Amino acid sequence: MADNKEVDQISGVETTGHEWDGIKELNNPLPRWWLWTFYATCLWAFAYWIVMPAWPLISSHTAGVLGYSSREQLAKTVATAREAQSVYLNRIEDASLEEIVADSELLEFALAGGGSAFAVNCSQCHGRGAAGYVGYPNLNDDDWIWGGSLEAISHAIHFGIRSDHEETRFNEMPAYGRDELLTREEINDVAEYVLALSGSGEDAAAAARGEVTFAEQCSACHMENGEGNYELGAPNLSDAIWLYGGDKSAVVESITNSRAGMMPAWTGRLDEATIKQLAVYVHSLGGGE
Structure with a gap:
């Protein structure tokens, strides 16, 4: 061979x-x-x-000699983390918002927890960086509809805006065009006046006519000079910050058909400690009062 x-x-x-x-x-x-x-x-x-668990059965799997379970391991890890956090969470639950902010240790924990809770529960509307979108407020600036103090932010989170909670904040702007409260020409004039308040109006004559209509129909909520009113949730119209857009067509649309944004009440969905952490976190973003 x-x-x-x-x-x-x-x-x-x-x-x-x-x-x-x-x-x-x-x-x-x-x-x-x-x-x-x-x-x-x-x-x-x-x-x-x-x-180790390896072989699938009809309704379960082989447990293995060691009986290891990743689900049980995760549960133990979560329980350990919660136990470590419970000391801070209990302190936050018992403390006022002002006391949390004044305590550097609690503040650091609350900011971290609030940021995490915001990403899970709030970023879908307000954006990952809380910059908002059209119809969803920017939480980084100093322009607030219902107030930017710790208490005001906490109240909004607890009970929402125009939600189904009995303690929600609620105020509704009339639909001046849809309900035929104002004519198309009057709406055009008011829009020009509103734009003039923030320095972007183009028709002085229309704005002058709109000022009279604004005083009669709008100043009760938005105040005489359009600076807004937290108690009524009336936005400041004299700055350059707009929730639904600041061009004339957007302003006309708001006057014609009204706006009625809604925020859910988080009471019952989130525990008190988490809501406090969220309030502290939102307040810290840069625009809190």
Whole structure:
């Protein structure tokens, strides 16, 4: 048999005798270290099947000799974390908002917890960085509809805005066009006056006419100079910050059909400590009063 061995002339390696379309297969066995590694992984896999949960059954799975459960491990980890946090959470629940802000240790914990709670519960509307969108207030600036103090923010989180909670803040702007309270021309004039309050009006004559209508129809909520009223949730119209857009078409739309944004009440959904942390976090974003 030895005389029948063939050696490849180019590589000097013995062939296996197999040939396909003139291509001969060389007899290059795998390195010993590779084979032993492969055997070791097979043994490791077999041992893993025995000691760890591995095989699916009809309604469950094999528990394994060790009885390990990632679900139980996670539950233990969460329980340990909650126990470590409970000291701070209990203190936050018992403290007032002002006391939390005055305590550097509690403040640091509240800011971290509030940021996490905001990402889970609030960022879907107000944005990841709390910059808001059209119809959803920016919480980073100093422009507030219902007030930016710790108490005002806490109240808004607790009971919402125009929510179904009996203590919610509620005020509704009339739909001056839809309900035919003002004519189209009067709405146009009021829009020009509102834009003039923030320095962006273009028609002085229309703004002058709109000032009279504004005093009669709008100043009761938005105040005489359009600076707004926290108690009524009437936005400040004299700055350059707009919730639904500051061009004329957006202002006309607001006057014609009204705006009635809604925020849910978080009482009953979040515990008191989490709501306090959220209030402290939102207040810290830069626009809190």
